[in-house]
Amino acid sequence: MALKAPNMLGFQHCGLFGRGDLGPKHCWYSLKPSNKKWGGFACPYNGWCIYAGRGSLVSDDEASSSAELRSADGRLDGKSRKELAPLPKPLSVTDLIASPNHGVQVRVAYQGVPGAYSEAAALKAYPQCQAVPCKQFEAAFKAVELWLADKAVLPIENSLGGSIHRNYDLLLRHRLHIVGEVQLDVNHCLLGLPGVRKEEIKRILSHPQALDQCEFTLSKLGVIRESTDDTAVAAQIIAAKGLRDTGAVASARAGEIYGLDILAEKIQDDLDNVTRFLVLAREPIIPGTDKPFKTSIVFTLEEGPGMLFKALAVFALRGINLAKIESRPQRKRPLRVVDDCNNGCAKYFDYLFYIDFEASMAEPRAQNALGHLQEFATFLKVLGSYPMDMHV
Incomplete structure (x- = not known):
């Protein structure tokens, strides 16, 4: 959660109280009375939950609002409707008014329909879970927030296609915490109806990223390509x-679910095709030091020479390895105008910087690095400190 705190200076450390233009301030997480199980109101990140810097990045209203999502009936026509009837209907925002399941089985939300790679990632993270399909990424976030699901597993980057920027943006719009990661080996198959030969295929349906990752094979086939919302949706349509x-x-798995034959396997251009997924929950986990941990943060900086270098140096000085850095223009304030009396005005993109570093928030070096970073960051938020997935 980002606190709306104009002109509020200094780092906000959980358990410490201060005053700014909005009066007393402290960490949102430490205010939740239900968190006594963590030991009073102690923050599981040793207090380094969020920094409210100069200006407002995301207001409470903005964080709680979401775009209106289209609902779909998820039904199929003819004989296939009966065959596929047992499959769960993907959730949309209009479905998120039902009562949550309070059973012992973990409910894990994912974007797509049964057979999607996101479902496979959810089952890898929680093999005995009840996978909950959602129409859009935002519906998966809201399913967890509204207690319809316990966790959400969503893609954040692919080794070939790069980052999924939409999910970076949603991490700031919603109050979920990263509690784990899953790395999934992606193997694309060419699927068709039973009895159909590969040479008979004139058109290919799939997600745009999957089509791009199979460029060489699809070019050899000389087929027309059409995009769908998800790879498994393409199999469902056929x-x-x-x-x-x-x-x-x-x-x-999509071929097995929808009764399609595998006409060719591993058709992607690069066999080393891995997608990294984040596991999200309503509350953070208590970080430890018994296994390799990764911590994800987001921050903004003032415009000036060497500011990003200074930000990255706080980790290098403490021997902390950076696993990833991603920059995104701020959605509400994408441009910054700088007035130079000698050279006139200039416009710069105003960036958010997302960083994953390999250290646990239970380690003093990680806490000291963030303490150093807050000296010149205008906004800083810990998105999660969680065990690394060491197996693909």
């Missing part, structure tokens, strides 16, 4: 409509 001249690029 099965529902009985499209014999159309194939799908999707997982082998």
